[in-house]
Each structure stands twice: as C-alpha cells, then as structure tokens.
Amino acid sequence: IAGITQAPTSQILAAGRRMTLRCTQDMRHNAMYWYRQDLGLGLRLIHYSNTAGTTGKGEVPDGYSVSRANTDDFPLTLASAVPSQTSVYFCASSFTGTGNTEAFFGQGTRLTVV
C-alpha cells in the first residue's frame, strides 16, 4: 500500500541519548517534511526538504537535524535528547507543483524523553 512509513511508532528515550526517527515514502513525492505535534500548539514544522539533496529549517529546528540522500527517505535525528523534545512527530510528503500540493502524513512517532 502506497504511503508514508514511520519507525518506531513509539519510544522512551533517556535524556542525552541520540535518536533517529525514520521516514520512508513510496509516492515519489519530491518534498518531505517533519512536524511535531504538541497539545495546544498544533503542528509545527521542524525541517523540510524540497528535493533530494536539499534541506531547510522550519519553525522549530533547534536540537534536530535531517538529511535527504534520496527521494524516499528523510530521517530526523535528535543528537542529544532533552525532555522538551517529548512530542508526537509526524513525517509528511507532497509534490511542490501547482494543484497536487496536499501533504500526506505518516502515522506518527510518539517520543518520550525522560
């Protein structure tokens, strides 16, 4: 089934540890995104990539890094986790042309930093 796959679905992580959240899409979308969802704050963009080989910073990029080595994969890395990074993380992808610009979302990764 076409779509976006995120892994893991949930994780409890000790503060200071490094963690990579994985995201893979099979829709050949050129753009990919990472959002975090927090109660009362909605979804906030962490990083994005308009095409393979390029990345950009979103609204809340501090403490996170991304890479886009190919079209399908867009991992998000927390170099040294802190409790404020406890959140639900969603990966999304879309085309960037006119018309078909809606984003499709993965099922999310629930991360708890203790």
Place this chain on the structure above:
Amino acid sequence: AQSVAQPEDQVNVAEGNPLTVKCTYSVSGNPYLFWYVQYPNRGLQFLLKYITGDNLVKGSYGFEAEFNKSQTSFHLKKPSALVSDSALYFCAVRDVESGAGSYQLTFGKGTKLSVIP
C-alpha cells in the same frame, strides 16, 4: 509569513445538525487552503483543498468548505453531523507565491469536534 487561526478549541454539535469549523488565514499572496482530520492516535488525513476556481469545494465524507477571499476565511462545513465525525480538525495554508522557498503547510492549532448522539 503565512498563518492560520482556528478560533475555537472545541465545537460541540448534536448528531444530525449542521456543523461549521472556522478557519481564517493570512498570506502575502494567494493561498492554497487545506483541511485535515485526525482521529485519536492516528496521522492526519486529507479532507479537501482550495486551489483556484469555485469557492465552494467538496471533499471526503460529505465535508465541504467555502473560500471567502474578502474575509480571508475557509470554514469547514457539513450539512448533517455524524457521531463518527468526532475528531480533531486542522486547517492549513500555503502561499502560492512560495517561489524558491519552502512549500510547507502552516497549520492552525486544531479544533476538536464532538458530535453528541
């Protein structure tokens, strides 16, 4: 900069009654507008979008939304609510003139819809 406001944290409606979930937006140019729904412990599902053309757009599950440029609004509507419509709804905007910048969507904070049997 682009932004979205959803003025209601929660909307309660009786089953069978019409529902409206409000959204206003701000962009420097022309907007692409979207509605998404999120069920508990799930990702966001796309409902409908406005790109251009007819101001009334129809989407999944009987939902529709009306684009009003003068009021910068894009309210979500459904003529007859179902209990199964209870979920979290997000409005999102993208500036058409993003140009060489990012194409990401900016989301509102969400509105929790509760349909009461």
